[in-house]
Amino acid sequence: MKVLIAKPGLDGHDRGAKVVAQALRDAGVEVVYSGLKRSPEEIVAEAVQEDVDVIGLSILSGAHVLLARKVLEGLRAQGAGDIKVVVGGIIPPRDVEPLGALGVHRVFPMGTRLPEIVKAFKETTA
């Protein structure tokens, strides 16, 4: 299993992204981290190039619905709609359903415990 942990948009907070990346790596998952401030197009291109199974988007700025939609649209446009997208960060509960409706596979609202996130990633390709 291979995962791209990505930071879309302008938000510079990467603690959560890097913690999840390290936890996945310790759980035997191959992890690529995008670095900060990647555009949805750059993230889609990196996911396709790296041939990942899952993209984990970490967004703390509040712009998660817009950014997740752009990544999902970009994946479909590249014929890579099979890559699953999960989203974590400051995601208020009211946005969990709208993100699911867009095609986001799993959402990790704030407060989600790390083991639960790792388990969910592993189940994504199970």
Place this chain on the structure above:
Amino acid sequence: MRDARLHAGPPIKPVYGPDDLAGRDAAQDIGQPGEYPYTRGIHKTMYRERLWTMRQYIGFGTPEETNARFKYLMAHGQDALNVAFDLPTQLGLDSDDPRAEGEVGRVGMALDTLADMEQAFAGIPLDRVSVSLTINGMAAPITAMYYAVAGQQGVAPDRVVTTPQNDILKEFVARGTWVYPVEPSLRLVADLIEFSAKQYPRSNPVSVCGYHIREAGCTTAQEMAYGLAIARAYIELMLARGMAVDDFAPRISFNFTCWGKIFEEAGKFRAGRRLYARMLREHFGAKNPKSWIFRSLIGGGGSAFTVQEPENNIVRGAYIALAAALSGAQTMALPTYDEAYTIPSAKAQLIALRTMQICAEESGAADTADPLGGSYYVEALTNEMERLIQEELAHVDRMGGIVEAVKSGAIQAEVARQAYLFERKLNSGEVPKVGVNCYVADGAAEADHAVELYAFDQTVADAQLARLAKIRRERDDRAARAALRRLSDEARGTTNLMPAIMEAVTAYATLGEINRAMKDVFGEHKEPVKF
């Protein structure tokens, strides 16, 4: 007996006594408040003379909305401001830049031109209110706008008291609002420090932050060590420009957090003051005692707050306020109890302000200088923190110094590693968190619907775009373009860029245009991605 450890790692003994202070020279190490090495605080009588400044971090939506919130809190006794800017502003993007879509006015106040800064401070007398500007990569142009607004209000340059954060190194380590590569970014930091030292002598042109690095995951000792290493880097930068240390060091200030263990935090600050005083006097040869003092905003610590049972965060905030007071803060700011959920509501902001006021007026923490001084535990902890901070400083040296460590990504990787270790301690329960990993109530992980979520409003962005378009239409375009050309030309040389930036902002060049004029010359930072 249960195990107890500092956040910095070492174990805590169940009892401390005189033996724990044996072999140390109390007069030399501890001294008196207001005296070198300032272990006990930077003023003789501390809060009896002057209470800490209360400065909540505020900004959202348009400059009008932010101005109204400023006035609301000032009406309730807040005596200073700290402006939060939205992400496009922090990164030098205009509100109509495609990359700003969805971010305008969201996590801070939107700002594109001087007109927005004028609006933000309309009716707020800048000769009487001190204002912090939480801005780093764009510190030079944003501070130029602030200086321009103060000038418009008729405030003399030597009456302007502002603290732009202007600490780009910690942005590379932790907060991420960098734009240009490390070297030109450092040049802008130095340009603003030099220009302000000469023209705006009461401004504090750099606020060195351990705060954000700790929020990103490092330990208490690392927070202080990295902050001191960053301060040292800026001092060396200014000395390399030919300035004398006493010409700028008195206006250096700091910004640190203090959540967690109250006594460890007090020890951290007592050790940090001592180390900074010694570095300035002994290493840099500063003669002015004002150069020796570690003046700090202490507070914040949103990472200590929880989503679960958010009202508990009010209690955590009160302990942070007490820790800040016992640590000798000059300025205090608290996270709001709804911090894990949303942009703070007015109610949550008021509770945070009231928490600091209750600490100041009711708790007795402000009655005497350094109330913890002489405690076996706190003095031993201060020595222990000093040792740990020095170890971390030596580690920074082994990484080639803080600037090299930032360029290679080594320090970012260390902070990320610590963040992961801490998360594992939370998961194992080694670091207890009430309502999260102990005393967990049924349904405690459920979101709290009583928290009032900030309703982000797209019309905010629309209003900002309309105002930007109007400014572009109505300004003297030739003057703006000429100023931007001058800025690009000067960026290619080595002259101080602040006069050119001042010209550009007063010609109503937009922040995005000013950024582009410099980026065309400087290029963009490429992040060393390590974790």
